[in-house]
Structure formats: structure tokens, C-alpha cells
Amino acid sequence: MNSSVDIPENIGQSSILRTAFDAQREAYLAAPVPDFAQRKQDLLALKRMINENREAIVTAISEDYGNRSRHESLFAEIITVTDGINSTIKKMKGWMKVQRRHVDQMMFPGGKNRVIPQPLGVVGLIIPWNFPINLSMSQITAAFAAGNRAMVKMSENSIALTRLLISIAPKYFPPEKLVFFEETGQVGIEFSTLPFDLLVFTGSGQTGRSVMAAAAKNLTPVVLELGGKAPAIVDPDYSLEKAVDRILFVKQFNAGQICTNVDYVFVHQSKIEEFVSAAQAWVKKHCPDINSPDYTSIIDNRSLQRLENTLEDARSKGARVINLHGDQTSDPVTRKMPLHLILDTSAEMNIRCRETFGPLLLVLGYDQPEEVIDYVNANDRPLAVYPFTNKRALQDLYIERIMSGGVTVNDALFHVAQHDIPFGGVGPSGMGHYHGYEGFVTFSKLRPVFYQASFSAMKFLRPPYGQFATKFYDFLVKFKS
Numbered sequence: 001m002n003s004s005v006d007i008p009e010n011i012g013q014s015s016i017l018r019t020a021f022d023a024q025r026e027a028y029l030a031a032p033v034p035d036f037a038q039r040k041q042d043l044l045a046l047k048r049m050i051n052e053n054r055e056a057i058v059t060a061i062s063e064d065y066g067n068r069s070r071h072e073s074l075f076a077e078i079i080t081v082t083d084g085i086n087s088t089i090k091k092m093k094g095w096m097k098v099q100r101r102h103v104d105q106m107m108f109p110g111g112k113n114r115v116i117p118q119p120l121g122v123v124g125l126i127i128p129w130n131f132p133i134n135l136s137m138s139q140i141t142a143a144f145a146a147g148n149r150a151m152v153k154m155s156e157n158s159i160a161l162t163r164l165l166i167s168i169a170p171k172y173f174p175p176e177k178l179v180f181f182e183e184t185g186q187v188g189i190e191f192s193t194l195p196f197d198l199l200v201f202t203g204s205g206q207t208g209r210s211v212m213a214a215a216a217k218n219l220t221p222v223v224l225e226l227g228g229k230a231p232a233i234v235d236p237d238y239s240l241e242k243a244v245d246r247i248l249f250v251k252q253f254n255a256g257q258i259c260t261n262v263d264y265v266f267v268h269q270s271k272i273e274e275f276v277s278a279a280q281a282w283v284k285k286h287c288p289d290i291n292s293p294d295y296t297s298i299i300d301n302r303s304l305q306r307l308e309n310t311l312e313d314a315r316s317k318g319a320r321v322i323n324l325h326g327d328q329t330s331d332p333v334t335r336k337m338p339l340h341l342i343l344d345t346s347a348e349m350n351i352r353c354r355e356t357f358g359p360l361l362l363v364l365g366y367d368q369p370e371e372v373i374d375y376v377n378a379n380d381r382p383l384a385v386y387p388f389t390n391k392r393a394l395q396d397l398y399i400e401r402i403m404s405g406g407v408t409v410n411d412a413l414f415h416v417a418q419h420d421i422p423f424g425g426v427g428p429s430g431m432g433h434y435h436g437y438e439g440f441v442t443f444s445k446l447r448p449v450f451y452q453a454s455f456s457a458m459k460f461l462r463p464p465y466g467q468f469a470t471k472f473y474d475f476l477v478k479f480k481s
Contacts, residue, residue: 014190017151020179021194024122024149027176033118034147036093042144042177043092047085049172050137053164054078057133060160064129066297066335072254077133080417085141087419087436092145095440103450106479110453117444119147120197126211128203129157129299130257135202136165140178142439148198149177153191156183157299189214196220198443202259203227205428223432223442226425227259228382229355232412233372233398234275235389236268243388244278247361250413252287252339255296256359257303260384260405262412263355264362266372272365276322276341279361283324283339290328290336297335298358304335307358311340313350320344369394373401380428381405386412405429 034042050057061077062068101113123143127136136152143150154162165180172178181191192199192214201211202225215222234243247262267275287295298304308330315321323329325338339359342351351362366372376382383405387398395409405425408415416423422438424430434442461469 017181017190017194020151020175020181021122021196023176024151024179028119028121028149032121032147036096039092039096039144039147040089042173043085043089043141045172046137046140046144047082049168050078050082050133053168056164056168057161060164061132061158063160064132064158065299067293067295068254069294069296071294072296073133076131076254081134081137081141084138084419084435088141088145088440091437092440095145095437099446101448107476108450108452109457110455112451114449114451116447116449117146117440118447120443120445121148122196123148123150123198123200123443124191124194124196125150125152126191126199126201126203127152127154127158129155130254130259132158132161138439139200139434142434142443145440146443148443151179151181151191151194151196153181154183193217198223200432200434201225208430223434224425224430225259225423225432226383226428226430227355227357228380228425228429229263230260230382230384230386230404231372231376232262232265232386232388233366233369234265234267234271235387235391235394236271238388238390238410240271240274240278244275244282246388246411247386248279248282248286248339250411251361252283252295252359253413255298255337256339256361257296257299257357258413259357260413260416261357262361262386263382264364266364266366266375269365269367272343272363275363276343279339279341280322280324287339288325290325290331290338291334295336298337299335301332301335303358304330304332304337307337307356307360310350310356310358310360311342314342314345317346317349318344319346319349319351369397373398376402381426383425383429384408384412384415403427 057077058070058073061073062070096117099115101115103111103113125136125139132154136154140150140152154165159182162180162182166182169178169180192211195218199211199215199220200223201208205226208224208226212222212224232247234240247265250258251262298307311321320343322341322343323338324341328338330337337359339361341361341363343363345352345362351360381403385398385402385404385407387395388410389395399407403426406415406423415421420436422433423435424433432442433439461472
């Protein structure tokens, strides 16, 4: 395991992590509340680290994938992150302000209530491989805006990128502020057992449960972003061509390996064949060749095999499987996999039971909105819901009746790219939020402080209770009732 902390080579994994944690904890205790200037400096240094190493970052991510579209990396990893940093810098001073809160002057005359945002201290971030810069840097942005220090454990599938970050981070930050770790062996488990002031995990629900259990031993609060089967719903009166264009754009993006991607789509029974034809036409126009450098690889052979097994399971149980790339097939060398539609499925098929996390799109038919609502609500709450309709009442119906982590209306995915609204799951799709002000709040302790006046009426209300106290308490009971 590598890190940017200067420690002896013969020290064990647990000791490496603990040494880094202790160094950050000591630095936090020595300067627990960095001012606005320091936080801005940290955020600007984070942006410089990304921009000055942009090409190396894009190359490393592509190396980890086998092939990752350069344009996808620039959009999702570089542009979105730096824009988020810029937005945070603009708004951070307002977020840091002490908040005035109401105080009951009848009970506490002359008293004052304040809420003071303060850093939590040392936070731990466990980052997945699918958007390693976006997810790590957006969380670090929130952590730094709130005045914290961060330890970051990267994925075992992001080796090239992790080693790059380990090598460049010390040029911009001391390890007492920011340190990266490479996943080797049991690092993830050991990492979760550190007594962080906050632990953020992005990944599968199964691993999320293990992380939460490990964190519970220290009563470490956690933010979990876990994914799930996110549905799109296409109103039959909505432009099918527009819906297909927007759904398939995000479905092919990163070869479908996005936690908030459209996992399945509800299409009105009368429009299913039209949807299939429109999808075939879209692929022929926009991504006809999976061997193009614009088309991203599946991250590893295990994931490719899982997706192939999902297709075979559906075929063997009677589903209609449509390869949108015609006669092109998955390549085990490049790990490129064609986009597929899966129709006429049944409940026992794997495609219906678990998140696909790849270029497979399950298509379900429906007649009435209530069928959609009942189906989604009968399963785990998803990380996102995507209604495609211009009818405001129908938009509101789906938003009100289907609980999810977030919603994009008449598109998919892009609520995640908004810097001024929170991002996070609900129930099995996660807990907690980050991005924007909510990210600042998540990484802060909103500390309540009551300032008592020089004169306090409470001295007349202490035992032994006399006539005045009795009358005053009786008056308050009637007044507050």
C-alpha cells in the first residue's frame, strides 16, 4: 500500500493508516477552525492540482478502464469538478456565517441563540472506480469548504490514477491536510475502522453495510451513496424520439457504469416497438462501432462476465434480447460490450432483480401510471427517478408517489451535475447528502450556542418553589397551551 505520508517501509497496513490519521488529528487540534482565506486557498490548490495534471489524470483513468472516452472524462471528471469548486468558492463565505436564531424572550429575556458552523475534523472518503476524480474531488471540495482534513481510499480498479494522485498530491497539500491510499488487501476494511469524524462511502449496498457496521464500532457517522435500479418513465404523449435520445445518451455514457443511470425504462404498451426502432436508429447514428475510442470499456473481466451472464440468463428464460449494435459482440480483450435492450422479462430473471451497471437497458410496458408507481414502490427505493412528460400534474404524481434519492424531469442523470442542490440516496440507495450547501452542512457541525443574559429570571424559578414560581409556571402552561 502506498500513501503520501512519510513513514517507515516496514510498518503494517493498520499502522500506516493510523499514523496518517493521527497526524491529521493532531493538525486539526492545533488549528481546528481554518478561516475563509485558508479554505479558499485549499480549494484553489485542489483546482490547480486537477488542471495542472489534467492530461495525466485523463490518461490514467483510461489506463484503468482499458479505454475510457476522453470526452467523457473531460466532461464528468474535469469540467464538472472544477465548476463545482468555483461555485463553492463563490458561496462559501455565506455558508460560514454564524446564524442568528430565535430565542423565547419570555423564558430567557436578553438571551441570544446562535448556530456556528464548525469543522468536524478528520473525514474518510471511500471512492469507487467509475468516476474516481468526480466523486473524490467533489467530496474533498465539501470537506475543505467546511474546514476539514481528508483521508481518501481509492478503488482497487483505479490503480494507475491512485498512484498518480499519491505522487502529485504532496506538491499541493501536506499529508496532514490531504492523503490518498491505494487499495491493497484489507485496506478498505482497516480504513473503515478508523475513528473518523465522518466517513463517506460510495459503492454497492452489500459493501455499504459492511462499512457502516465497521464505522458503528466508533460511532462514526456515515454518508452512503449506494445506487440501485433507477427507472425512467416515458409518457405516451411525450416525444419518443427525444426520450430515446436522452435516455440512450446517458445509457451509453461510461458504458452504463453510473450509479444514477437509467436501469430500466417504462414505455407505454402502444409505443414499445416504436421505442425499439428509435433506439436502433439512435445507436446507428451516434455510436455505431463499439471499437471507437469514444465508447468506454467495461472496467474488468469480472464485470463483463457478470453482464454477459445477465444476458444469457434473460435469453434462457424467454426474454427478447436486442443487440442495438447488430452483429457486433463483446470483446474480452478490449472489454467493449454492445448496448442491449431486454424485453418480455419475468420476475425471476437477474435483469429484474439487481442493478445492471452496464450497457443493458430493461424495457417494461405499462398502461396506466399507477402500474409504474406500484412496481417501483414494491422494490427498494432507487437513487433516482426519471419521468419524461410535459404534463405538470403527471410529473408531480411521480415525484410525490415514488420516493427516490433525486429526480431529473425530461432527462436523466443531470440532477447530479447541479451544484446548488443536494445529492444522495434514500433507504437502500443511501443516506446523507453532499454537493453545494448541503455538502457543507454534512461536513460541518452546526453547533448550537445559547448566550445567557447578565440577568437571568431563572433564579426566581428554582426550588424551593414559592408562590411566585407556582404562579409563573401556571401562567406559562396556560400561555403556551
